[in-house]
Amino acid sequence: MTQARAYTNIALIKYWGKSDITWNLPTSSSIGLTLDQLYTDTRVDLTDDLKQDQFILDGQLASNPRIIKVLDFVRQQTGSHKYAKITSENHVPNSAGLASSASAFAAFALAASDSYGLPTDRPSLSRLARLGSGSASRSVYGGFSIWYQGYDHQSSFAQSILDPVDFGIRVIDVLTDKKTKKIPSSQGMQRAQSSPDYSNWLSQSKMQIREMIAAIKNKDIEKIGLIAERNAMGMHALNRSADKPFDYFAGETWAVINDIHRLYHAGIPAFATIDAGPNVKVITDSRSCQKVADQLKNFGEILIQKPGPGVVHV
Numbered sequence: 001m002t003q004a005r006a007y008t009n010i011a012l013i014k015y016w017g018k019s020d021i022t023w024n025l026p027t028s029s030s031i032g033l034t035l036d037q038l039y040t041d042t043r044v045d046l047t048d049d050l051k052q053d054q055f056i057l058d059g060q061l062a063s064n065p066r067i068i069k070v071l072d073f074v075r076q077q078t079g080s081h082k083y084a085k086i087t088s089e090n091h092v093p094n095s096a097g098l099a100s101s102a103s104a105f106a107a108f109a110l111a112a113s114d115s116y117g118l119p120t121d122r123p124s125l126s127r128l129a130r131l132g133s134g135s136a137s138r139s140v141y142g143g144f145s146i147w148y149q150g151y152d153h154q155s156s157f158a159q160s161i162l163d164p165v166d167f168g169i170r171v172i173d174v175l176t177d178k179k180t181k182k183i184p185s186s187q188g189m190q191r192a193q194s195s196p197d198y199s200n201w202l203s204q205s206k207m208q209i210r211e212m213i214a215a216i217k218n219k220d221i222e223k224i225g226l227i228a229e230r231n232a233m234g235m236h237a238l239n240r241s242a243d244k245p246f247d248y249f250a251g252e253t254w255a256v257i258n259d260i261h262r263l264y265h266a267g268i269p270a271f272a273t274i275d276a277g278p279n280v281k282v283i284t285d286s287r288s289c290q291k292v293a294d295q296l297k298n299f300g301e302i303l304i305q306k307p308g309p310g311v312v313h314v
């Protein structure tokens, strides 16, 4: 038996498109910051008794084809024929754009690798996590990490940029809407790739990766926030200009963004980023986060997050 814990990460430069669905290879590199509040604990038990894999999520029997896909790959790598019992506890509001698949597959990658005797170095874990969910490759690491696009299973993995984080960056989740998102990210990105602006977004993103790494190394929260916000707005513009247009912004998304801009113009570092859901995340600093949280608390539940750790055994 082995059990692992991994935390969610927020993408500062987004992963928004696949070049290969089977291997889950992305169309661009992405950068994430692992956070410290929302996590998944996953336990893997190998037994001779089971006739198939069994997945228990938050106490209930569940099914997830991506888990089977990862386990089949692990069995193929190791030559094992054993089935696994996977027990997973999410400490994440599910499907609210809070990237629960990232923490889930990062924890699962360590627990499964350990159980079946695969290498548990972080690049290897990030490859395995990626097979389950792309953003999970970054949750293997604490702090800031980059997931390199690569061109095959071996070359598409994540690496640390900075961990631990020795400056006061904070991310505030503004949970205006806890309902399940309508379009899963894998479908959303597939549709976004039909946008006439897609190749332009990819070249922007390439430049933004370099700028973001420099901003992180310089501990420049203002730059990090500005680049992240521009990248995120670009991603959502793709969705609106897709062949079948769609939009994750809903309800109070714009109202929250407008308030964030008001704070910024009043001299407070506050920048917006949004994933595949309506909830806004604010990038800010330790001095301003309480003020920002107070300003936005009327929109819904507020969660202030600090940089968090990489995947560990528990």
Ligand code: DP6
Pocket: 010, 011, 013, 014, 015, 016, 024, 030, 099, 101, 132, 133, 134, 135, 136, 185, 186, 274, 275, 276
């Ligand atoms: C908008 O990692 O959930 O959060 O690989 O299909 O599981 P799959 O996609 P997923 O996509 C995350 C999209 C995003 C941006 C990001 O985290 O980089």
